Amino acid sequence: MRVSTSQTYQRSLSLMSNLSAKADLQQSQIASGKKVMAPSDDPGAYRQLAGIKRAEAGDQAYAANVETAQGILEQSDDTLGNIEAQLQRATELFTNAGNDTLSPSDRDTIGKELDSIRDTLFALANTRDSRGQPLFGGATGDLPFTKAPDGTITYVSSGEPAGIPIGDQTVIQVGVTGDRAFASGSSDIFAVIAAFTTALGSGGDIRAAASTAAAGTSEALVNVTLAHASVGARGTRLEMVADQLGYAATARDDARSKVEDVDLAATISEFQQTLTVLQATQASFTKLTALSLFDYLR
Template sequence: MRVTNNMLVDNFMKNLYGNLRKMDNIQNKMASGKKIRVPSDDPIGTAHSLRLRSDLEQLEQYSKNVDDAISWLNTTESALKNVGDILQRIRELTLYGANDSLTQDERDKILSEVIQLKGQIIQEANSSYAGRFIFAGTLTDAPPFDPVNPTVYNGNLGNIMYEYSPLNTIKVNVTGEEAFRVPNDLFQVLSDLENDLQTGNTANLSGVRLQEIDAGLANILKVRAEVGAKINRFETVKASIEEEKINFTNLLSQTEDVDMAKIIMDLKMQENVYRASLATGARVIQPTLLDFLR
């Protein structure tokens, strides 16, 4: 087979352009910092990258859920703490009011403070987080307790669940029923306390009323402890999610991002190959007749 000068030139140009394309590809990777610019660069790597990105998006959503749940629970814990403190003060006033030596005027002063404290408990029972009433069950758009008639609960017993992993959810809300109507309706107890103070019924004050207040206070403390345990659980989950996010981010970087030290070395090597191609082409392509005539 006769090898012509044109054939040599064509082969040289094909090799030269091939080397140029390789060098251009390396330079583009350096500029973008990414191994994969289009799916065809690495179909398997692209599929792996898409899965990792999907996993990271899911983890990010779980992280947001956990942050929201912790904020909800912190708001609940704060409200319950305040209610507990108020009930403790009401308990002290009840004991004081049960003293037979008090005049009715003195009991009326106690009554006035009890009424004020009851109003504060109603405010706490109508606490909200991000525009949602936390003790209303799933009816979070409206206050669960009417300040005029708080013995009527306007919420429901619905649970608000937060998902923090593919197969795990947890209830974050405490209903008004659970917090303020176990074992007795706390607002009815306070109304009865007001009546006992008005009538000077010291037997009730030192007996059944004090027992009901203690029971309500014990329930508040119990519910608050449960909320605190959930906060601790979510804090642990949050730390685990953050660790997973770091691991997946590192895996994604290994899949997508270039190793700058390696890519610089590859570029140097490709530049050498390109220069060698030019030098080889200059030697291989034979001089033309015009060159001989010069």
């Protein structure tokens, strides 16, 4: 009888301990809304959640990079638009300067405006992005254009700038190097404008100089337009990547919810049942421990 009573005590104690632990877990799940909070809760589910969190962290970094890249491309788009406007104005001035009816004073005014346009283009060509990197620079990260004491403007960068990671083993270039954009060969707009203003001031064949300058500016405009289109295409690509990252985030959130989130109504119901069983077990154990040896002998 002593052995039997001892075993009964032990079974009751073990049952109450298990029920109490179960009630504590259910209560924690109800409070947190999570059913997996530690590896011991569900090792397989915990590993799955860890994988989801790693993927989420990686994609969040890529999403931040996409946002940065989009901002830089928007800045490039605006800057290239300003450059196009300056080139178009320069073309108008070349045409006007070739008019034989203009006075020397008018030509002087045109020359001064062209010098201002050249300075504006120089500043635009050395624009820095939100990271402090030149929009039209090369691999070194230095300003791409320099101006010599005599006013000569030269492209000094080389190579391609580092791309921005936007996915696993995927990077995107957000800049256009200055030599490709508006400073290559006969379309070097800085040289084109400088040559024309020199001719304008010397009083030579302005009509021929204006024709040459207009041709060079037209070629430069083609280069800028191509760079502008390239920026737009990359912006479209980034929109697609951003959408894909958004879809992946939604899918991961659904997967995480299925593994981790508690069915609150069901868990509350189970918690109430656990408490009921625990209370009944505690009541039975109390009665059992109150039994004396006399109670057994009666």
